[in-house]
Amino acid sequence: MIRKTGLAIIAVMAASVYEAILLGFLYLLFFGIALMMAFWVDIVLFHASQSKKMKAVTIRRDLKDNYGRKNQWVTINLSVENSSKSRVAFHYFDSLSDVFRSRGDFKGYLTLMPGESRIISYEIAPQAVGKYYVGPVEMYAEDPFRICVLNYVAERITEIHVSPSLADLHGARADRMSNIRFTEGLHRSKSVGQGYNFYGIRPYTESDDLRYVSWSRYGTVNGEDLYVKQMEEERQMEVHFLIDYSLAVNYGYSDKRMYDRLIIDSINAAYSIIKNHDGVGFMLFSSDHDIYIKPARSDVSINTLERAVADIRPSGEFDLAAALENVRQKIRKSSLIMVMTPLSGSTHFSLSKSSLIQKGKQITVFIVEPSEFIDQSGLTEPYKKILRSQLMRRINTLKNDASMIRALGLNCYVVQESRLYARMVMEYQYGKIVG
Amino acid sequence: MERSRTSELVSNIGVMTPSILVFGFVIPYVLTVMTYAVWIPLFSLPFIRLIIPRRFRYLVYRIALLVILSIYIFAELSYTGIIPAPFADPYLFLQLVQIDVIVSLFFSMGFISMIEGIVADRPFGSLGYMLGSLFIFGEQLSAVYLFTSPLYPLIYNQLLPYTRSLPVSFPSSAPTYFGNAYIINYIVQYYAIYTLIFRGAEGVQLPLTVIHNFFDYFVLGGLVISFSSMVWKLYLEGESDDVYRLPGLAIAVIGGVFISLFIIIFIDLFQSIGYQFAALSFLLVGLWLTAGILVRSSSRGKTINI
Numbered sequence: 214m215i216r217k218t219g220l221a222i223i224a225v226m227a228a229s230v231y232e233a234i235l236l237g238f239l240y241l242l243f244f245g246i247a248l249m250m251a252f253w254v255d256i257v258l259f260h261a262s263q264s265k266k267m268k269a270v271t272i273r274r275d276l277k278d279n280y281g282r283k284n285q286w287v288t289i290n291l292s293v294e295n296s297s298k299s300r301v302a303f304h305y306f307d308s309l310s311d312v313f314r315s316r317g318d319f320k321g322y323l324t325l326m327p328g329e330s331r332i333i334s335y336e337i338a339p340q341a342v343g344k345y346y347v348g349p350v351e352m353y354a355e356d357p358f359r360i361c362v363l364n365y366v367a368e369r370i371t372e373i374h375v376s377p378s379l380a381d382l383h384g385a386r387a388d389r390m391s392n393i394r395f396t397e398g399l400h401r402s403k404s405v406g407q408g409y410n411f412y413g414i415r416p417y418t419e420s421d422d423l424r425y426v427s428w429s430r431y432g433t434v435n436g437e438d439l440y441v442k443q444m445e446e447e448r449q450m451e452v453h454f455l456i457d458y459s460l461a462v463n464y465g466y467s468d469k470r471m472y473d474r475l476i477i478d479s480i481n482a483a484y485s486i487i488k489n490h491d492g493v494g495f496m497l498f499s500s501d502h503d504i505y506i507k508p509a510r511s512d513v514s515i516n517t518l519e520r521a522v523a524d525i526r527p528s529g530e531f532d533l534a535a536a537l538e539n540v541r542q543k544i545r546k547s548s549l550i551m552v553m554t555p556l557s558g559s560t561h562f563s564l565s566k567s568s569l570i571q572k573g574k575q576i577t578v579f580i581v582e583p584s585e586f587i588d589q590s591g592l593t594e595p596y597k598k599i600l601r602s603q604l605m606r607r608i609n610t611l612k613n614d615a616s617m618i619r620a621l622g623l624n625c626y627v628v629q630e631s632r633l634y635a636r637m638v639m640e641y642q643y644g645k646i647v648g
Numbered sequence: 649m650e651r652s653r654t655s656e657l658v659s660n661i662g663v664m665t666p667s668i669l670v671f672g673f674v675i676p677y678v679l680t681v682m683t684y685a686v687w688i689p690l691f692s693l694p695f696i697r698l699i700i701p702r703r704f705r706y707l708v709y710r711i712a713l714l715v716i717l718s719i720y721i722f723a724e725l726s727y728t729g730i731i732p733a734p735f736a737d738p739y740l741f742l743q744l745v746q747i748d749v750i751v752s753l754f755f756s757m758g759f760i761s762m763i764e765g766i767v768a769d770r771p772f773g774s775l776g777y778m779l780g781s782l783f784i785f786g787e788q789l790s791a792v793y794l795f796t797s798p799l800y801p802l803i804y805n806q807l808l809p810y811t812r813s814l815p816v817s818f819p820s821s822a823p824t825y826f827g828n829a830y831i832i833n834y835i836v837q838y839y840a841i842y843t844l845i846f847r848g849a850e851g852v853q854l855p856l857t858v859i860h861n862f863f864d865y866f867v868l869g870g871l872v873i874s875f876s877s878m879v880w881k882l883y884l885e886g887e888s889d890d891v892y893r894l895p896g897l898a899i900a901v902i903g904g905v906f907i908s909l910f911i912i913i914f915i916d917l918f919q920s921i922g923y924q925f926a927a928l929s930f931l932l933v934g935l936w937l938t939a940g941i942l943v944r945s946s947s948r949g950k951t952i953n954i
Contacts, residue, residue, distance in 0.1 A: 222772045223939045229779045230935060234928055235837065236786045237854025240864070241666075244871045245779075246911050246931075248878070251904025253938055258899065300892055324892070357896035358882050 215256070219360030222252065252358060259356035262299075263363050269297030270325070272350050272367040274307070279371065280523065283378035283473070284338050286316075289347065289371075291333040295325035303354040303365070310345045312375075312470070313337040339375040341473040343526040347371045374523035381477045382484070412443040450549060451492040451508045452641060454479040455540065457554035459499035459531035464555065465586035472527045474630050475553050475581065476518070482551075482637040483515050489645075496543070497521065498536045501529030505543050533578070533618075540571065547573025549644040551637055556580045556614055577624040577640050580611050585630050655884060657766070662877025663774040664765045666870035670785040671762060673863050677792050681827045682752040690756030694763035709760075716753075747827035751788075758784030771881045778874060786856070787833070789863075794836070794855040795829035807832050849924040875901075 215223075226249040233242035273292040281287050295301050306320035317335025325331065339345060348370040354363050414427050417439035425441045432438060456462075456479060462472040483493040487510060494508030495518045502525060506517045531554055540550055584604045589597055611627045618625035628636050661668070690712070697708045725731040758781045765777030794800055804823045822828075836852055843851030879897055886893050911931060918927030 218770070218772050222775065225772070225776045225779055227932075227935050227939065229783075230932065232779065232783045232786070234932075235841065236783075236790055237837075237840070237850075237857035238786055238790075239857060240868050240871055241782065241786065243908060243912055244875065247905050247908035248775075248875065249904070249935065250907040250911075251900045254903035254907070255896070255900035258896070258903075302892065355886070357886070357893045357900060359885060 214363065215361045216359075219252075219256075222360060223249070226252070252360060255356050255358045256361055259354075259361060260363070263354050263356075266295075266297050266299055266301040267303065267352065267354060267363070267365045270295055270301060270303075270352070270365075270367075272369055274348065274350070274369050274371055276347075276371060276373075280374045280376070281339065282376050283340065283342055284380060284468075285378065286336045286338045287373065288334060288336050289319075291335075291350065292330065293323060293325065293333065294330035295327060298327050300327065301325050301354075303352045305350060305352045307335075307350050308346075308348055309337060310347075311467075312339050312341045312343070312345060313347075314340060337373075339373065340468040341470045342375050342377050342476055342522045343472070344524050345373050345375065345526075347373060376519040376523045377473075377477055377480060382480060414440040414442055417441050449491055449510070450641075450645060451494065451546060452483075452486050452644075453494045453496060453508065453540070453544060453548050453550045454483065454637075455496040455498060455536060455550060455552040457499065457531040457536075457552075457556075458497040458502045458504075458525070458527045459529050460527055461531060461555050461557040463527040464557075464583060466588040469586055469588075471555060471581065471583075471586050471630070475633075476522050478630070478634045478637065479553070480515055480518065481634050482641070483518075484512070485638055486641055487512060487515075491641075491645075494544075494548075495521075496536075496539070497525070498539060499527070499529035499531050500535075502527075503539065508548075537571075537576070540574070540576070544574065548575075549641065550574055550576045551640060552576065552578040553581060553633070554578070555583060556611060557583075575624075575644055577626070578615075578618055579633060579636060580615055580625065580627045581630055581633060582608050582611055582627055584608070656769075656881075659771075659877050659881040659884065660766050660768055660774045663874050663881065664762060664778050664781075665873040665877070666867060667758075667762045667765065667778050667781040667785060669863075669866050669870045670782065670789050671759070673866070674785060674788040674792050677795065677826050678751060678755050678788055681748050681825070681830070682755060683746075683748045686749055686752035687756050687759075690753070691759055694760050694767075698767065747831060751827065751830060754784050755788065758788075771878070771885055774881070775878055788830075789867075790837075790855045791826070791830040791833040793859040793861055794833050795826055796861070797855070797859050800829065803836075804828065804832060807835055810835055844925050844928070848926065849919070849922050 226245055229245035230242060230249070233239070233245055271294045275290045275292065276287055278287070289307070291305075291307065293305075302322070302324040304320070304322050309315060309319060315335060315337050318333050319335040319337070321333070323331065323333075337347070348368070350367040350369055352365040352367065354365070355361070414430060417426060421441045425444075427440045427442045430438075430440045456472075456475050458472065462475060464471045465473075479495065483495075486493050490510055492508035492510045493514050495504075495506040495514060497504040504521050504525075506514050506521065508514060533552070533554070533556070536552065536554075544550070582604075587600065587604070589600065592600065608627065615625040615627050624640070626636065693708055693712055697705050700708070722731065761777045761781035761784070765774045765781060768774040768777055794803070797803075801823055808828075833855060836854060840850040840852050840854050843849065879901055883893065883897060915924075915927045915931060918924060918930075
């Protein structure tokens with residue numbers, strides 16, 4: 214391919230020939246033709262020789278493991294071999310998604326002698342969960358005059374599956390260990406039944422089991438009165454996190470991407486919940502994804518989620534009505550359901566009565582506002598002001614949407630992502646209390 | 649190879665050598681006819697551009713062009729009476745079509761191209777500026793060759809009636825006035841192109857072709873230096889660790905020079921038997937065809953999977 218510069222230079226050289234003819238300037242005529250012919254020889258020779266040479270280059274990519282965690286450095290080795298009988302020189306770069314941080318020679322310039330092979334090592338660290346591709350390896354060669362370029366693509370594509378990082382979950386682990394925030398007093402339950410905690414006593418009736426008679430209180434009033442002990446029943450809840458996994462959550466920059474943060478916040482909240490011996494389940498929902506992870510009272514469901522998000526990326530569209538209908542069909546038991554969505558896909562709501570009124574289910578919709586996912590670092594003050602006003606308008610729209618959803622009978626809040634975890638745990642606490 | 653600003657400047661000066669030499673040669677003649685009010689502000693433009701903040705640089709030539717065009721429009725309107733006094737100054741209009749002003753404008757454009765070529769960032773930028781400035785200076789060079797030729801008084805007397813029929817004002821009709829030589833040069837060029845197209849060969853030999861001057865050697869040397877500097881500059885632009893690019897450059901340059909020799913011999917052969925137009929047509933059509941084939945053969949975005 215001749216570059217724009219090359220095209221310009223061909224035009225300029227042709228113009229110089231015209232100019233020389235017009236002036237009768239023979240030296241300039243010779244100069245113009247000589248330079249143009251030099252470019253011509255260069256382009257023809259380059260096209261004729263370079264294709265043959267480049268086709269003899271073989272490339273292989275090796276990496277230890279296709280599965281990794283977010284922010285974990287993965288070493289990639291590119292083996293490049295020149296099996297032709299002549300020297301070959303080219304620029305190369307391994308195509309990487311913008312979620313990868315990189316260090317080392319993922320791009321550069323290589324000169325390989327006949328038969329020479331070389332291993333190029335570099336490292337990448339993904340900054341978000343999901344499935345990403347490394348490759349293809351793109352190479353391009355330039356002619357000596359640098360007026361044309363030939364592109365070569367080695368279709369070597371490697372999948373990398375990324376789970377949430379341990380560093381992101383560290384906060385939740387510390388939370389579980391400290392037992393100070395959020396988990397304090399979560400066992401308040403007014404239901405009476407079978408359990409280990411003493412609740413009170415009441416007079417004995419004929420239907421009561423004699424095992425629960427409080428013999429120490431026997432005859433305290435009139436010598437014949439009998440009482441039974443009441444025990445607090447441990448009621449276990451099931452909490453479901455329904456995460457919008459449409460293209461709308463594929464939003465943000467570098468290590469601040471909405472889908473990644475929603476997954477992390479859900480997992481952190483889930484760890485807090487399973488500490489109380491309550492079950493946690495997950496749903497990743499969009500028009501392209503319908504993943505349901507059944508609730509469990511251990512970290513089984515969390516581990517399943519980590520594996521699930523490593524194999525997919527947000528895609529499709531999200532519709533709240535369809536999501537609630539999916540909840541109605543898949544979750545039969547009473548449950549606390551927390552829906553997380555930026556609500557950028559749906560512009561109108563057509564929620565049916567059956568999806569709104571779901572017996573035994575307490576549904577809360579968290580609308581995540583976009584302000585924390587916009588990189589404002591490179592913006593000057595006027596642009597920041599414009600951005601702020603646009604964001605305010607967007608947040609007001611979202612608040613109106615939230616009011617409308619509340620009017621339909623669901624809990625709904627507009628939240629910043631940084632407060633989402635706390636809001637989810639608070640909602641869980643409230644759910645435990647009101648049961 | 650690491651590109652420094654100094655090496656870039658040196659190679660740019662190398663590329664611009666023909667323009668600089670021709671500029672130095674013609675300026676004593678051209679200064680005799682130039683209008684100070686025109687060339688002094690225009691000559692200062694590239695220097696103004698260099699000293700003002702970078703974000704305003706692109707405005708300099710645009711503003712200059714707007715000012716020149718507005719002066720011209722005001723002068724036209726004044727002359728035709730559309731704008732009343734105090735703008736009705738016919739002298740202003742006359743001055744614009746005066747040969748002095750025309751020479752000053754063109755020469756200033758050549759000078760601006762020359763300075764821009766010296767400070768150009770891109771390798772092909774300086775080549776473009778060199779050819780642009782050489783086109784303007786070439787006109788002046790041609791006029792100087794004609795002016796200094798022993799045959800000039802004869803040509804002058806023959807072509808004087810034609811110059812008087814042109815809508816251009818002359819401050820002097822003396823043969824010693826350089827402006828007259830400039831216009832006569834234009835007439836000769838026009839006649840040559842006219843006869844080349846309609847009669848198959850140039851009816852008159854152009855001053856730069858037929859008149860020989862000691863300065864020819866300087867022009868030739870300048871073009872050789874320019875050619876070499878261009879190649880050197882392109883080598884500097886390339887990858888530092890690839891010394892093997894040099895043979896490729898050498899093959900292209902030597903091949904190009906040999907092919908152009910054949911082309912010049914071909915043109916000369918046809919010219920000698922009176923088919924100059926045919927030869928030049930072959931050349932020009934051939935050049936464009938070559939360019940077209942090259943562009944088509946490497947379509948945009950074409951990638952090869954290996």
